[in-house]
Amino acid sequence: MSADEKEKKRLEKQKKRDKKYRDIVYKGAKRVYDRGLSQMGEGNVSVRVKRKNEMYITPSQNDYATMTPEDVVHIDFNGEHLSKGRRASSEFLLHKVLYESRKKAKCAIHCHAKHAIMLAVAGKKLPLIIEEMAFFIGGEVNVTDYAASGSVELGEKVIEAMGDANAVLIRNHGLFVCGRDMDTTVKVALLVEKMAEVYLGALQLGSIDPLPPEKTKKWIDMFNALNRTAPRKK
Ligand SMILES: [Zn+2]
Numbered sequence: 001m002s003a004d005e006k007e008k009k010r011l012e013k014q015k016k017r018d019k020k021y022r023d024i025v026y027k028g029a030k031r032v033y034d035r036g037l038s039q040m041g042e043g044n045v046s047v048r049v050k051r052k053n054e055m056y057i058t059p060s061q062n063d064y065a066t067m068t069p070e071d072v073v074h075i076d077f078n079g080e081h082l083s084k085g086r087r088a089s090s091e092f093l094l095h096k097v098l099y100e101s102r103k104k105a106k107c108a109i110h111c112h113a114k115h116a117i118m119l120a121v122a123g124k125k126l127p128l129i130i131e132e133m134a135f136f137i138g139g140e141v142n143v144t145d146y147a148a149s150g151s152v153e154l155g156e157k158v159i160e161a162m163g164d165a166n167a168v169l170i171r172n173h174g175l176f177v178c179g180r181d182m183d184t185t186v187k188v189a190l191l192v193e194k195m196a197e198v199y200l201g202a203l204q205l206g207s208i209d210p211l212p213p214e215k216t217k218k219w220i221d222m223f224n225a226l227n228r229t230a231p232r233k234k
Pocket of ligand 1: 112174
């Protein structure tokens, strides 16, 4: 193969990879928007590039209704843009801190889902109230302390409050979730929002009994095997 042919092959491969990552972010973002978890200009969706300190992420001031895969931004963990056009969301630091601290996290979604924000504004965590939460989220969903959006400090508070789970409520702000693939990450975002609504509704009826840890061990074990993104404790 000549040098020209080799270069052509390399570029074709790169283009294919670029399209694959753009599509993952685009489809994830559309699902988040279609289900009402974020509105125009809110939140962000990202995927990590395999074996690289890079990600693809929705752009700043994203309009989910009109966005196309070409709007998705390719950026490295230092914040250098590797694609032309749109600028990355200012909250990309949140995603960077996650990917750097959790090797198994491949996708992340930050959204402004209504019932999740109600809990985040009140500073109340979402307890473990159904088994499905154990399997997909890994337990209860904690709330961070407040930190300004777009700051590294917020990223650090998020990782700390997440603990072993794949979701966290960001104080006075919104929801942040991650997973090993986009389908599961979208599922976690939808599940947290649904359970936040269920929890707030159930509270109106009386007191709540969260599921005790010994009752959910089977599901937590399955979570650890299939969905966990936090590093295992030695
Ligand atoms: Zn936000």
